[in-house]
Amino acid sequence: MVGMINHLFDRMKISINRCNGWIIFSIVVFIYLLFSVIIDQYIFGKEVYIRSFSDQLTQESLEAMLGFQERYWWFGYVFTPLLLLIKLSFATVCISIGTVLSNVEFHFKNIFKVVLLAEVVFIVAQTLYLVNLSFHLDTLTLETASNYYPLTILSYFGTENVVQWLQYPLQTLNLFEVAYIVVISWLLSKQWKEDFAESMLVVLPSYATGLILWLVFVAFITLQVS
Amino acid sequence: MKRKLAFIFLLFIIGAIGYLGFSIYDQLQEKQVVKERIAQVPEFTAIGLDGRVIQSNNFVRKAPFILTYFNTGCEFCRAEIRSIKSHRSLQERAMIYLISDEPARVLKQFRNKLELDSLQKIKVLQDSTAEVKELFGVKGVPNTFVYNREGKLLKNFQGETKAEILYKLVKK
Structure with missing residues (x-):
């Protein structure tokens, strides 16, 4: 049994090294674009915007906003690959710093592939989020949408009880982030034949430092504009 | 390395x-x-479009008042001002001050274009030194502050706000 597992892990190591990062990246981009289509077409339709803003905006402003959205619907789709590439590269850079400082030999390319594969955790999270949203279409507003992201600190407190600048950080702190770190650590440990716990000790502080930087940056920008 | x-x-x-x-x-x-x-109307001065200096303590009289910081080029500001202009009940209940740090010439053109000059309860003011902007911590426009007759802040709205919402606050 142990032999079989070891054999499986060895094969996994080989397959991670062999797989083409750009093909995986294209698949991930395709999945995220699919999510965007579902969100635009079936989740955040006109009704949600009207429900979210009709109390505060005048009819003419609401129509102008919806018109703007209709004209520039493609904007988000164009930037999805670029934003994803930046996000993945940032995570890779953070983990690379951790590996270099821990004297572990790793190619940037291989860490990037592992980060890409671990993205499956967020794909699962996003799928659950969309399913959750689809059950609340009748009452959904842009403000309450964050409440339905699964297993977050924000959904525990509720958006209405959290100040605006803290909402994104509390939504990002969720169990899927923990799972993401675990999966990356596990995949990396399979590559360099180290103990999983040792791999965690490299990935956790390096990724967490990058994540904290991102969260304080978003909180800073939110405070600047509000 | x-x-x-x-x-x-x-x-x-x-x-x-x-x-x-x-x-x-x-x-x-x-x-x-x-x-x-x-939280209570702070002391500040603004300039009316006729050139007169207006003190903030003149705002607090026997009626609530609304202070909207705006910019003439902002679409959402124009929509809010048009909404306020067409809401007669709001104008009966409260005094409305529209304030901007743009030049007086631009503000006069704006007032004339929106036909605000004939309305007694809506005054356009100039914040020539951006003192009011600084004092109220305005970072984006429109930014609306609703005060009651005692000069106590009832609510601050960031972004466009319909006159109906403002009216609900001041009629209490």
Whole structure:
């Protein structure tokens, strides 16, 4: 049994090294674009915007906003690959710093592939989020949408009880982030034949430092504009 | 070399976290100061489009008043002002001051274009030194402050706000 597992892990190591990062990246981009289509077409339709803003905006402003959205619907789709590439590269850079400082030999390319594969955790999270949203279409507003992201600190407190600048950080702190770190650590440990716990000790502080930087940056920008 | 570079990068990230964290703390402190300062109408002066200097203590009389910071080029500001203009009940209940830091010439053109000059309860003011902007911590427009007859802040709306919502507040 142990032999079989070891054999499986060895094969996994080989397959991670062999797989083409750009093909995986294209698949991930395709999945995220699919999510965007579902969100635009079936989740955040006109009704949600009207429900979210009709109390505060005048009819003419609401129509102008919806018109703007209709004209520039493609904007988000164009930037999805670029934003994803930046996000993945940032995570890779953070983990690379951790590996270099821990004297572990790793190619940037291989860490990037592992980060890409671990993205499956967020794909699962996003799928659950969309399913959750689809059950609340009748009452959904842009403000309450964050409440339905699964297993977050924000959904525990509720958006209405959290100040605006803290909402994104509390939504990002969720169990899927923990799972993401675990999966990356596990995949990396399979590559360099180290103990999983040792791999965690490299990935956790390096990724967490990058994540904290991102969260304080978003909180800073939110405070600047509000 | 690689290790040195990684260490520099790590220091940069930690430095950035520290800087942003301190800035967040600073901004929160500043927001709290502004909140306390405007809880009751603060003292300030603005200039009417006829050139007269208006003191803020003249605002507090026997009726609530609304102070909307705006910009003539802002579509959402224009929509809010048009909404206020067409809401007669709101004008009966409250005095409305529309204030901007743009030149008086631009504000006069705007007032004439929107036909606000004939309305007794809507006054366009100029914040020539951006004193009001600073005092109220205005970062985006429109930004509306609703005060009751005692000069106590009832609510601050950031972004466009329909006249109906303002009316609900002042009619209480």
